[in-house]
Amino acid sequence: MKQAASPPGVLVAFEGIDGSGKTTQLRLALQWLRGQQCRAVPSEWSSSELVMGATVRGKNRRLLTPTTFSLVHATDFADRYERQILPMLKGGCIVLADRYIFTSFARDGVRGCNPDWLRKLYSFARLPDLTFFFDLPLHTAIGRTLDSRMELEYFDAGMDLELSMDIVESYRLYQGRILEFYRQMALPHRFVAIDGSASIHAQQMEIRRHIEQTLQLSRFRRRAAS
Amino acid sequence: MSTKRCYGHPGPGVDLARLEGWLIVIEGRDSTGRSTHIRRLAEWLEQRGHAVVEVGLHRSPLVGPELEQAKQGNLLSARTMSLFYATDFYDQMENGIIPAMRSGAVVLADRYIFTLMARDLVRGADPDSVESLYAMAIVPDVVFYLSVSMPVLVERTLQAHPRLDYWESGMDLGFSRDWFDSFLIYQRRMEQQFQQLAKKYGFETINANRSLAAIQRDLRDRIASLLERAPE
Numbered sequence: 001m002k003q004a005a006s007p008p009g010v011l012v013a014f015e016g017i018d019g020s021g022k023t024t025q026l027r028l029a030l031q032w033l034r035g036q037q038c039r040a041v042p043s044e045w046s047s048s049e050l051v052m053g054a055t056v057r058g059k060n061r062r063l064l065t066p067t068t069f070s071l072v073h074a075t076d077f078a079d080r081y082e083r084q085i086l087p088m089l090k091g092g093c094i095v096l097a098d099r100y101i102f103t104s105f106a107r108d109g110v111r112g113c114n115p116d117w118l119r120k121l122y123s124f125a126r127l128p129d130l131t132f133f134f135d136l137p138l139h140t141a142i143g144r145t146l147d148s149r150m151e152l153e154y155f156d157a158g159m160d161l162e163l164s165m166d167i168v169e170s171y172r173l174y175q176g177r178i179l180e181f182y183r184q185m186a187l188p189h190r191f192v193a194i195d196g197s198a199s200i201h202a203q204q205m206e207i208r209r210h211i212e213q214t215l216q217l218s219r220f221r222r223r224a225a226s
Numbered sequence: 227m228s229t230k231r232c233y234g235h236p237g238p239g240v241d242l243a244r245l246e247g248w249l250i251v252i253e254g255r256d257s258t259g260r261s262t263h264i265r266r267l268a269e270w271l272e273q274r275g276h277a278v279v280e281v282g283l284h285r286s287p288l289v290g291p292e293l294e295q296a297k298q299g300n301l302l303s304a305r306t307m308s309l310f311y312a313t314d315f316y317d318q319m320e321n322g323i324i325p326a327m328r329s330g331a332v333v334l335a336d337r338y339i340f341t342l343m344a345r346d347l348v349r350g351a352d353p354d355s356v357e358s359l360y361a362m363a364i365v366p367d368v369v370f371y372l373s374v375s376m377p378v379l380v381e382r383t384l385q386a387h388p389r390l391d392y393w394e395s396g397m398d399l400g401f402s403r404d405w406f407d408s409f410l411i412y413q414r415r416m417e418q419q420f421q422q423l424a425k426k427y428g429f430e431t432i433n434a435n436r437s438l439a440a441i442q443r444d445l446r447d448r449i450a451s452l453l454e455r456a457p458e
Contacts, residue, residue: 050292050295050296050301050302053292053295054289054291054292054313057288058289063288063321065238065239065316065317065320066239067237067238067362068288068313068317068320071309071316072288072289075309075313078303078305078306078309079302079306082303112238112239113238114235114361116358117362121358121359123352124355
């Protein structure tokens, strides 16, 4: 379980609250990198089926406390990291991660988990080479989320924090706290802030500029013809 | 006034001031007679008028079924298993141990964080990370470590089970393809880790090479004097 020497790949994280546009931007960046003949792969915030079983039961039956909420997600992340992210980094890929450890720092942080404990919990995970943080006014993000979709779930709306009995109001307050947490992490973790309220195209151009400046793309060109 | 504390910082929403009761932990490898002793201690304590709550590892309603599945199929990496076990532990601590202590019960724990720590450490985990992971665990009133010699452990293990257990033989570590050889290597390493943890966390080591009755008498004497001490 020890940390090995840094693998040859690079990691680019896309972070931000729900409705900040990070998934859209990740997909566009991925298409661009692939068009450039680069070895680029996405990593979604998906779960291993096994760990997911526990997470879903915990959420449905509302069994989770801040500590177990944090740990069940850390378990899930460890599985995803070791099966998916680390092998791709070792294989020399540009890994584009839709949410990364900062999502947990923020979500668990607003639930009162000790920041130093969280940092150690995730110390096995490599820090990103580049982290985009999609910052935007809270109401813009909330509007997008509420317009678009689905019913809010208990934990996703932060109902366990008992901020409000009204689920939409709870969601708004919860997302606001998470956004605040992200903003506080921006400087110490050297986030590249992207204005999530700008046009999709303008955001993407800025992202591509940052990727070109930070990563040496020629290192990631595919060797095999496709 | 309660004197209960955590090894590090308490978890969010955990109020140590309201914890009464006792937390008594019995650690020791499989086939050292732990569960038999716990059952007898529970009967004895109830006869003396104490409410008893028994807890163990891997029993949480939160992750228990998936943990069992993962063990059967060897599906998860050492780190993922470690975090899964930690989730299981805290679920039981927050939903089992803490409510029981709040109501003044004697909690008998069939293993605690130390088994989990030893397993992680044998698998090469960083000691600092392991310590941090369990920083929010409540410090037990006493930890009894049932210590047995290797020959006794081998004899009891083979008597208790017709075949060796994959995990208790450390087969995931690849020491040897021979189950018996792997079992010996793994158990020796676990013993080394337990001895270091015993020093660091102040276990009371019980010589478990003796008869069940002798060990049980020893445990009862020690527990009786613990319970007689007036709660501070």
